[in-house]
Structure formats: C-alpha cells, structure tokens
Amino acid sequence: MQxxxxxxxxxxxxxxxxxxxxxxxxxxxxxxxxxxxRFLREKGIDVIEVxxxxxxxxxxxxxxxxxHPVVHAGILARRGLKQDMKALDDQGISPIDVVACNLYPFEETLLKEDVSLEKVVENIDIGGPTLVRSAAKNFEYVTVVVNPDRYDEVVEEIKQNGVxxxxxxxxLAVEAFEHVARYDAVIANYLRRRLTEEKFPRNLTLPFELIQKTRYGENxxxxxxxxxxxxxVDGATIxxxxxxxxxxxxxxxILDADCAVDCIREFSEPAAVIVKHATPCGIACAGNVLRAWEDAYETDTYSPFGGVVAFNREVGSDLAEILSRFxxxxxxxxxFSEKSL
Structure with missing residues (x-):
C-alpha cells in the first residue's frame, strides 16, 4: 500500500x-x-526531511x-485524473494528502522597535504561502491546516473515517486563502509605507480581523x-x-463610542463629549472633567438619554456617582478609579 x-x-x-x-x-x-x-525529532517523532x-x-x-516539483506535484495532483497519477508514478512521486503550515511572524516583526528592513524582508515567507495555496487549491483531495486550533478535529476525523x-x-481551504491574503496585504501595505511615497495606490487591500459579534446590527x-x-495600530480608539x-x-x-473617542481626541484640556446617534450633542472643556460633564450636559439635557459619553481624563468616584443617575x-x-467602578 502506498x-x-x-x-x-x-x-x-x-x-x-x-x-x-x-x-x-x-x-x-x-x-x-x-x-x-528539529522540534519534532526532539519530541521523539520520526520525520522525513524535505x-x-x-x-x-x-x-x-x-x-x-x-x-520543489516533488513537493508541489504531490500536493497538486488530482487523484481522480489518471494522467495526473500516471505523471506521479512516472516520476516516482508520492501524493501528499495533508499540509499543516503557518507562516513567518511578519506582523509580530513589525511591532519590534527600530526593526531593520533586512529583518523585515527575511520574515517574508515564500515557501509557506506556496505550500498553503497549493494545498488549498486542491481541496478536493488535500487537507490544509493553517490554524493550530483545528489540529485535534482534523486528526480525529482522519482516525475515524480515514479522510x-x-x-x-x-x-479549511477558505481559511487558508484568507490566511495568505492577510499575510500578503500586510506585507504590501508595510513596504509601500516604508519604501515609497505613494499615498493613494491603484490597488489598496486592507486586511481585517474579527473582534466580536454585536448583539444586533443597526436595527x-x-x-x-x-x-x-x-x-x-496603537492609540485611543474604541x-x-x-x-x-x-x-x-x-x-x-460602537458607532457612537467611536464617534465620541474621535471627537475627544481633539482636546488636550479636560473635556467631555456626549454623542447620540453618531452625532455630538454636547461638548465642553473645563478645569476638570466633572465640570466639563456638567457644561456638556447643559448644552442638551434631552439627547444624552441612551447616549454615549467620553472623557479624556480619569473618571473618579464623584463623577461616576453623577453619571449613574443617567x-x-x-x-x-x-x-477609571477603583472607587468609580
């Protein structure tokens, strides 16, 4: 048996x-x-070197x-096509049924202080994305795993069903293409910012990651x-x-809170911003945030109901007690001070 x-x-x-x-x-x-x-051998697991x-x-x-063609032909061969399998046999190539791969830590490298361009470039993975894309393309026959959280379920299914x-x-293939797309987008955006003066590229690809699902949408x-x-990106954002x-x-x-944070960042002195339906309805600066809140509230005493308020200083117990009435x-x-909570 092969x-x-x-x-x-x-x-x-x-x-x-x-x-x-x-x-x-x-x-x-x-x-x-x-x-x-090396890691697997140290754990007592036999491996075949590439x-x-x-x-x-x-x-x-x-x-x-x-x-190398031996690797990628083994991954990309369509098991249902006789000519593909004959090509493997003619070259003495074995099919590869599972690919587990994750990539060099490019994003983590960018976070290091004063990281050199040479270090950045060496953390651009080439072989890894190629393995992932080959395996994901041939999802009809090959299992690709880029997320370690998936390992157990993949192994369990193979043990139970053979495949x-x-x-x-x-x-898993969709996850794999998302994994590589994010990786390439981060690289392109970083190199554009660091090495060119282009502000408005012809193609702008922005990768996003899920933070949370909300209780409901706009309605x-x-x-x-x-x-x-x-x-x-570091900084004051919701x-x-x-x-x-x-x-x-x-x-x-979240929309209202994001609006409030964007607005409050405009002020250096103690300030309060009240937002309702993504619209500021009360803004004030004062010697302290308690007085700033009072002045912002007096601007519109109706709209703050069910609204969002943002401050640019710590919220103490006195202010918290007043806010709790609304x-x-x-x-x-x-x-927030310990007593304010």
Whole structure:
C-alpha cells in the first residue's frame, strides 16, 4: 500500500507535537524541514526531511526548502485524473494528502522597535504561502491546516473515517486563502509605507480581523460584527479599548463610542463629549472633567438619554456617582478609579 504523506512546516509550534503524533497513529509519514523537523525529532517523532524526499538540499540559508516539483506535484495532483497519477508514478512521486503550515511572524516583526528592513524582508515567507495555496487549491483531495486550533478535529476525523470530509476540507481551504491574503496585504501595505511615497495606490487591500459579534446590527432584526485593520495600530480608539463591565455592545453603541473617542481626541484640556446617534450633542472643556460633564450636559439635557459619553481624563468616584443617575449606554475614558467602578 502506498504510504500516506503529510507535510508539516510551521513557525508557531502550538499543538504541533500532538498533531504530528496523531497523524503518525493514523498511518501517515511526516515530511518536514528546518526548525519544525528539529522540534519534532526532539519530541521523539520520526520525520522525513524535505531534502530526502526531493533529493535536493535546502539552499540560500533556508530560503529554498519546499519549493520543489516533488513537493508541489504531490500536493497538486488530482487523484481522480489518471494522467495526473500516471505523471506521479512516472516520476516516482508520492501524493501528499495533508499540509499543516503557518507562516513567518511578519506582523509580530513589525511591532519590534527600530526593526531593520533586512529583518523585515527575511520574515517574508515564500515557501509557506506556496505550500498553503497549493494545498488549498486542491481541496478536493488535500487537507490544509493553517490554524493550530483545528489540529485535534482534523486528526480525529482522519482516525475515524480515514479522510477529512469534503465540507471540512472546503472550510479549511477558505481559511487558508484568507490566511495568505492577510499575510500578503500586510506585507504590501508595510513596504509601500516604508519604501515609497505613494499615498493613494491603484490597488489598496486592507486586511481585517474579527473582534466580536454585536448583539444586533443597526436595527434589532439585523446582525452585526466588529472588525479591526491589521496590523493593529496603537492609540485611543474604541477598538483598542477594554470593556470593564456591562452587557456586550451593540452595533450602534460602537458607532457612537467611536464617534465620541474621535471627537475627544481633539482636546488636550479636560473635556467631555456626549454623542447620540453618531452625532455630538454636547461638548465642553473645563478645569476638570466633572465640570466639563456638567457644561456638556447643559448644552442638551434631552439627547444624552441612551447616549454615549467620553472623557479624556480619569473618571473618579464623584463623577461616576453623577453619571449613574443617567441612562447612558457607554462611558469611555482613559481610566477609571477603583472607587468609580
């Protein structure tokens, strides 16, 4: 019986030991290289080096490892086409049924202080995205896993049924293409900002990641969710804020709170901003935020009901006690004193 192969090449080693052991128990041989190969061997798991499979050594300091026809023909061959399988047999190539791969940490590299361009460039993964795209393209026959949280369910299904269901292979392929698309978009946007003066590119691709689903959308019968651009930008935004107490925010809560935070950032002196339906209805500056709140509220004493208020100083217990008398959906501030909570 022809051996079953799985390529395992990951930067994030979370869960990979258990995953590899599960695949071995299901009858797979593991093909790996570089750091993943060393890691698995240290855990007592036998692996086939990619260079042994291809008959070609790693080169260029590891830049070229899996970029070889033996690897990609094994992944891309359509098992249902006789000519594809004959081509593999003619070249002595074994099909590869599982690919587990995640990529060099490009986003994490960008967060390092004073990171050099050379360091950034070396963290642009080439072989990994190519493996992922090949496996995702051939989802009819190949299982691709880019998310470590998926390892257990994939192994369990293989052990039970011998294969991963088509439905799950499709879902995993979509995840894989999303994974690579996000990766490439972050790279392109970063290099454009760092190396060119182009402000308005012909093609602008912005990757977003899900933060939370909202209780409902703009109206109660609609659905909604909150996404943020990656890599995450530091600064005072509602997306970067931490919820200290209360129910989950609705779509409109977030829109109003975002408007309030954008507005409050315009002021350096103690200030209060009240927003209702994405419209500021009371803004005031004063010697302290308590007085700023009083003045902002006097601007419109009706609209604050069910609204959002933002401050640019800490909310203390005195101000918190006053705010508790009103029905406010959200209160946003840089910090809250212990007694105010």
């Amino acid at each position: 051996k079953r192969l799985a390529v395992v090449s990951v930067f994030d080693k979370k869960g990979i030991e258990r995953f590899a052991k599960g695949l071995k128990e299901a009858g797979f041989e593991i093909v790996s290289s570089g750091g993943t190969s 260079s042994s499979l291809t008959g070609f050594p790693e080169m260029l300091g590891g830049r070229v490892k899996t970029l 991963v269901s088509r439905e799950k292979r499709v879902a 109660p019968h609609q659905e909604g969710a909150v996404y943020r651009v990656v890599p995450v 997306i970067n804020s931490r919820k200290l107490q209360g129910k989950e925010l609705s779509y409109n809560n 029905f406010l959906e959200v209160v946003v501030a840089p910090s």
